[in-house]
Amino acid sequence: MTISGTVWKYGDDVNTDVIFPGKYTYTVSDPAEMGEHALEDLDPEFRFKVQPGDVIVAGKNFGCGSSREQAVKCLVARQVGAVIARSFARIYYRNCINNALPVIASPEAVDALEAGDEVEVDLEAGEIRTAKGTFAFPPLPEAVMGIFEAGGLIPYTRKRLGIED
Amino acid sequence: MGQTFAEKILAQKAGLAEVVPGQIVEVTPDAALSHDNTAPISGIFRQIGVERVARPDIHVVVLDHACPAPTTKHAQNHKVIREFVADQGIESFFDVGRGVCHQVLAEEGFALPGRLVLGSDSHTPTAGAFGAFAAGIGRSEMAAIMATARIWLRVPESLKIVLHGRLRQGVTSKDLALHAIGDQGADGGLYQSVEWHGEGVEALDMEARMVIPNLMAEMGAKNSYIPPDEVTLNWLEGRARAPFEPVYPDPDAAYARVIEYDAGAIEPVVAKPHTVDNVAPLREVAGTHVDEAFLGTCTNGRLSDLAMAAGVLEGRQVAPGVRLIVIPASSEVYLAALDAGYLRTFVEAGAVIESPGCGPCMGNHLGVPAEGEVAVSTANRNFQGRMGTKESQVYLASPLVVAASAIAGELIHPQDL
Numbered sequence: 001m002t003i004s005g006t007v008w009k010y011g012d013d014v015n016t017d018v019i020f021p022g023k024y025t026y027t028v029s030d031p032a033e034m035g036e037h038a039l040e041d042l043d044p045e046f047r048f049k050v051q052p053g054d055v056i057v058a059g060k061n062f063g064c065g066s067s068r069e070q071a072v073k074c075l076v077a078r079q080v081g082a083v084i085a086r087s088f089a090r091i092y093y094r095n096c097i098n099n100a101l102p103v104i105a106s107p108e109a110v111d112a113l114e115a116g117d118e119v120e121v122d123l124e125a126g127e128i129r130t131a132k133g134t135f136a137f138p139p140l141p142e143a144v145m146g147i148f149e150a151g152g153l154i155p156y157t158r159k160r161l162g163i164e165d
Numbered sequence: 166m167g168q169t170f171a172e173k174i175l176a177q178k179a180g181l182a183e184v185v186p187g188q189i190v191e192v193t194p195d196a197a198l199s200h201d202n203t204a205p206i207s208g209i210f211r212q213i214g215v216e217r218v219a220r221p222d223i224h225v226v227v228l229d230h231a232c233p234a235p236t237t238k239h240a241q242n243h244k245v246i247r248e249f250v251a252d253q254g255i256e257s258f259f260d261v262g263r264g265v266c267h268q269v270l271a272e273e274g275f276a277l278p279g280r281l282v283l284g285s286d287s288h289t290p291t292a293g294a295f296g297a298f299a300a301g302i303g304r305s306e307m308a309a310i311m312a313t314a315r316i317w318l319r320v321p322e323s324l325k326i327v328l329h330g331r332l333r334q335g336v337t338s339k340d341l342a343l344h345a346i347g348d349q350g351a352d353g354g355l356y357q358s359v360e361w362h363g364e365g366v367e368a369l370d371m372e373a374r375m376v377i378p379n380l381m382a383e384m385g386a387k388n389s390y391i392p393p394d395e396v397t398l399n400w401l402e403g404r405a406r407a408p409f410e411p412v413y414p415d416p417d418a419a420y421a422r423v424i425e426y427d428a429g430a431i432e433p434v435v436a437k438p439h440t441v442d443n444v445a446p447l448r449e450v451a452g453t454h455v456d457e458a459f460l461g462t463c464t465n466g467r468l469s470d471l472a473m474a475a476g477v478l479e480g481r482q483v484a485p486g487v488r489l490i491v492i493p494a495s496s497e498v499y500l501a502a503l504d505a506g507y508l509r510t511f512v513e514a515g516a517v518i519e520s521p522g523c524g525p526c527m528g529n530h531l532g533v534p535a536e537g538e539v540a541v542s543t544a545n546r547n548f549q550g551r552m553g554t555k556e557s558q559v560y561l562a563s564p565l566v567v568a569a570s571a572i573a574g575e576l577i578h579p580q581d582l
Contacts, residue, residue, distance in 0.1 A: 013442075023553055025527070091287060
């Protein structure tokens with residue numbers, strides 16, 4: 001699977017409150033509507049201009065704060081291709097895998113990339129390809145890759161329980 | 166080589182002789198905690214296509230995030246949850262008004278030494294104060310636990326913090342935890358198991374201890390642990406729901422890092438807007454105007470927190486134009502504060518007392534700030550927009566500082582009133 005899009009670049013410690021505000025957590029349940037609030041308090045332009053396949057690039061500890069899964073689902077709803085960061089908050093990282101949103105820790109790529117750059121992410125090869133160079137990243141642990149490949153934790157669990165689609 | 170707390174307990178829960186950091190294990194939690202998000206979780210559970218919850222006995226559901234319901238939509242959400250738990254035979258259900266889920270989990274005897282507690286809330290590490298392995302997970306993961314009772318966990322590296330000496334008078338465990346977060350940064354314990362040891366920790370009562378693992382979520386920790394001792398066992402007396410066996414790290418365990426703090430050198434601090442690791446000594450920001458003071462939450466809404474605040478507010482008045490919101494963390498705390506006379510003290514001082522729950526912490530209701538206003542809060546998060554509008558500023562502080570600031574109308578320590 002290869003993703004290509006434009007980079008949206010942010011800083012360190014981007015928290016889930018600015019990705020998806022807490023006040024909406026029990027009033028917004030439709031994925032498309034979640035997408036309408038994506039990054040609302042971080043970058044008000046994002047939700048109007050992001051294109052399918054675009055890639056978020058950020059500093060350390062991306063997704064810190066609340067465990068709210070809408071902070072991942074709102075990006076999936078906007079068809080964000082991948083999130084590349086220096087490091088991720090742990091629940092956010094799990095939530096990305098569980099929603100099959102490609103999540104890549106690559107400090108080198110973060111150092112090199114800037115807003116507006118074009119990138120190509122090759123998940124099989126484990127490579128981020130850009131005009132500024134190619135950056136390798138390690139694959140997910142095998143035990144976790146199965147969840148990602150199934151399309152997320154829910155389809156994975158269905159498959160595991162032998163429930164047919 | 167000895168094992169850390171995390172290595173030892175995860176090996177035990179996975180049925181393995183030993184595990185190493187980075188290893189993925191599959192486990193069944195002893196307790197699985199969810200709150201108002203049980204409604205969307207039940208929806209995800211239905212998508213999986215399983216009829217019955219695999220282990221209704223391990224699930225604990227507490228309504229706290231927007232309680233009692235501020236809108237019809239929130240009320241519908243609660244209704245779905247009541248029907249779901251009744252339908253699925255989940256008996257450990259605590260309806261609106263019982264309290265904040267992490268406090269209720271402890272009071273009801275589910276947070277026990279040597280137990281594996283997973284919760285679809287980022288402050289689930291709170292239960293680590295009792296020597297449990299307690300970590301936050303996502304909604305889909307809770308739905309999958311409902312379907313299978315199983316989940317994967319990565320064995321974390323461990324960080325050991327040793328507190329020498331004792332905290333000074335007027336310095337609380339809130340100041341201690343914020344000091345550590347300011348010192349280490351919001352990712353200082355990222356993905357790690359943060360163990361707290363030493364004389365300074367042992368000297369804290371149970372309620373003060375609970376503040377520390379609660380706040381370690383703000384340092385990126387997967388879980389946080391305080392070794393159970395007499396203080397722990399005394400608190401659990403008459404509460405524990407099941408027999409338990411404490412788990413202790415080996416003396417020769419390998420830690421990613423060991424940090425040592427001198428408790429006597431720690432001073433009252435605040436976390437300034439808009440991140441929890443933006444920590445400064447209170448004296449540097451003293452005099453900052455405040456419009457709202459909030460005493461409550463899973464961090465500092467317990468009886469000893471209310472006692473500290475009542476001690477400051479006794480015979481004094483909240484400053485004109487300032488509102489003080491008090492929310493006991495649970496109905497048990499509410500009743501104890503009533504019996505102790507603290508609630509009278511609060512009301513006489515001009516405070517507003519709300520029903521147990523999360524209140525305005527994440528901007529839902531019961532006293533949110535206006536645009537341009539400044540709040541000082543005992544909560545654990547001050548991210549931009551957290552209390553409802555990104556145009557407000559939130560300072561995090563101890564109950565002592567929140568109470569004193571309500572009286573002065575500006576950030577201040579009670580010693581300087």
